[in-house]
Amino acid sequence: MSLYVKALEEMRDLLASQKAEIINAALREKRALTPDDQSKSDNLDTALVDADKRLQAARQHEQREADIEASLTQGRKGAGTEERSDFDKFIRESRAGDGFDLQFRASDIERRAMSATGGTGKASVASTLWEYAVEASEILAYAQVMSTADGNTIPMPKATVHAEPGATDIPANDPIPEDDSTITTVDLSVAKRGYLTFVPNELLQDATFDVEGYIARNAGRALGLNVAQAAVAAAIAGFTTQGAVTPAGVLTGLGAQNEVGQGSDLLVDLFHSVIAPYRTSASAAWGVADLTAAVLRKLKTSTGDLVWQDGLTAGNPSVVLGKPVFIAPGFDTFAASKKPIFFGDWQALVVRIAGGLRFERSAEAGFKNDQTAFKAIVRRGAVALDPNAVKFLATPAV
Structure with a gap:
């Protein structure tokens, strides 16, 4: 624990x-x-x-x-035993084209085969997925993560307008007023990223530490970071509702802390621009880049208290206005016409991984130079399903 x-x-x-x-x-x-x-x-x-x-x-x-x-x-050789593990055998004995499965194993990530795209496939909208799936990168601790066996495009439901009750009470026998939600579809496709690295065979044979395990772990971290970057790009493109804006001329921060409508007041405005069901969700959080986080860490209220509250223990997220903050590369920093701060319910962001993480080895690829090649690949994509679930703080053009 x-x-x-x-x-x-x-x-x-x-x-x-x-x-x-x-x-x-x-x-x-x-x-x-x-x-x-x-x-x-x-x-x-x-x-x-x-x-x-x-x-x-x-x-x-x-x-x-x-x-x-x-x-x-999995299966690494235990201390004091002579039995070679599955992964050890893969590293030492596999041939060209052999692969070692680094598939996500979270039990509550939905796995399913995808139907072909086009034709009648477009008329069938994939089921809404609102389950938590927490991975290594911070944004993925709040977004939905779904894993599919293949990479066929999936049409996902996207809500732009939600139906609401009328403004007046309805007397008995009167007709119920109509108010329709506006739901369209957005394609959730995947694209491939990866890299190839060559390791001298002498290092694999002579090293006194687990070189192969290190390479595998680094592959997982690197690919996970790339998935997170794709998620941030989808968030910026899909969460298009402005919740607050800095005053004219305030481009490099949140303005004066002691001015009404500036400083921490802007964070309060952004917080309350998101409707209560979204901002009170367990997956509601602030999303920022590192340089923006530095601005928030120095920000104070009108009473001199720091707005940013560090987590009290390791693993405990820092909070702003009682909600966690995650830092991810790809978010805007403060400048003209930017969106440096996002806040809301990140369940509305769906991140997809097709076919898991691929980690493959080939002794033949580097045969000429006496090297072993390791290949790491991920197919990933992301879309935002509700532009009102997460809103952003905007900066003016000048």
Whole structure:
């Protein structure tokens, strides 16, 4: 169990204890809850629900990391044994074209075969997928991640307008007013990225540490980062609703901290531009680039308090206005006509991996130079399904 999960469990237990104390005090005194007691109890209930969601997500994250680590190192030869593992055999004995499967093994990532595209396939919209799938890169801890066996294009549902009740009450026998949602489809396709690296055979034969394991782990990290970069690009292209804008002339930051409508006020505006069901979701978070994160870390409220609150333990995300912040390359930094800060429910971003991560070895490819080649490949894509689920802070043109 990680320190982060343990801290979340302790926080949840503390909240439960505080609620129980309020109830028990009323029971001991043989009285009903006072309005103040009831308000405190309701607030604790809300905090407990949020703590349970965070704890569940953290446990899933921890399990995901364990599954990925197991998939990268499965079967490695145990200390004191002579039996060669599957991965060891692959490294030492495989021939050209042999591959070692680094498939994602998270049990709650949906796997399914895809139908052919075109024709009637376009009329069949893929089911909405709203399950958590946490991987190594930060943005993937909040977005949906789906894994498919092949790379056929999938039409996904995209909601641009949501139906709402009318503005007035409906008397008996009166007709119900019509208000339709606007749902279209957006193609979720995949593209391939990868690399080839050559390693001297002397290094593989003579090294006293696990060279092959290091190469495999590096491949997983590198490909995972590329998937995250594709996810950020899809977020910028698909989340097109502006939630707040910096004042004219404020291009390199959030403006003066002591000016109304600038500084932390802009973050509050962006936060509340997202409707409550999205901003209260367990997957609601801020997405920024590193340089933007540096601006936020130095930002203070009108009372002098830092807006950015660091996580208290390892693995505990930093928060702004009570919501986690993740940093990912590819987001805009502050400049004219940019979108440096995104906030909302990242479940509306679907990230797809087709065929898992491929990691292959060939002794023949580098035969002339006495080298062994390792190839790492991923087919990935991403789309945003609701432009209102995540909104952005914009900077003016000048």
